[in-house]
Amino acid sequence: MEQFKQIISPVVDLLPEQARPYAPILVAVAAVLILILLLLLLRALGRALFGGGEERPEDSDREFLENLAAYPPAPLKQAERRLTVYNVPVRLRLVVVAPAGKEGKVNDTEVERLLDQVVPGLAALAAHDRPRIRVWPGQLSHHGFAATFFRRTRTAEREGQPSRWVLLAGRVQL
Incomplete structure (x- = not known):
C-alpha cells in the first residue's frame, strides 16, 4: 500500500x-x-x-411479413351480410392460416372452404372482400402462431396509436 x-x-x-x-x-x-x-x-x-462485429442472421421471416398499409382498399360496395368484431363492422383484408405442428399441410385452394367451418358465411364474405390469403408453414403451437402473426403483420400506425386495423389471431379446431 x-x-x-x-x-x-x-x-x-x-x-x-x-x-x-x-x-x-x-x-x-x-x-x-x-x-x-x-x-x-x-x-x-x-x-x-x-466490419461491425457480429453478423446478424438473415431474416428468415422476410417472405411472411405483411404490411397492411400497402394493401389496396376493400371494395366500396359492402356484402349483404356484415362481419363484426365487438359489434363494429369490419372488412376482411388478410387471412393467414398455418397448420398446427410441423407435419400438417394446408393447401391455399382449400382456405376459402375452411373459412365456412370457422364462421358460417365467412367464405362468402371473403369472396366479396377479396382478402389476401396467405398460408404459412406449420407452427409449433397456437400461442406461437398468434405471437408470430402479430410480429409479422404491420400497420402504418406506431404501437399504441389508434389504428383502423383489427388484428385477430386464434386457434380453430376442425
Missing part, C-alpha cells in the same frame, strides 16, 4: 486538503473510468476495422 501511495503522491499533491484522505479511492475510480474508456475505444476501433 505504501508503494501505491508513493506512486500516486504527485496526483495526491494536486488534490485539495479535504480530499487527500480519499485519494486512493479517487485514483482507483479514475483508473476504472479510464479503463472503460479504453475498452470502448478498442471496441469502436475493432468494429471500424473488421
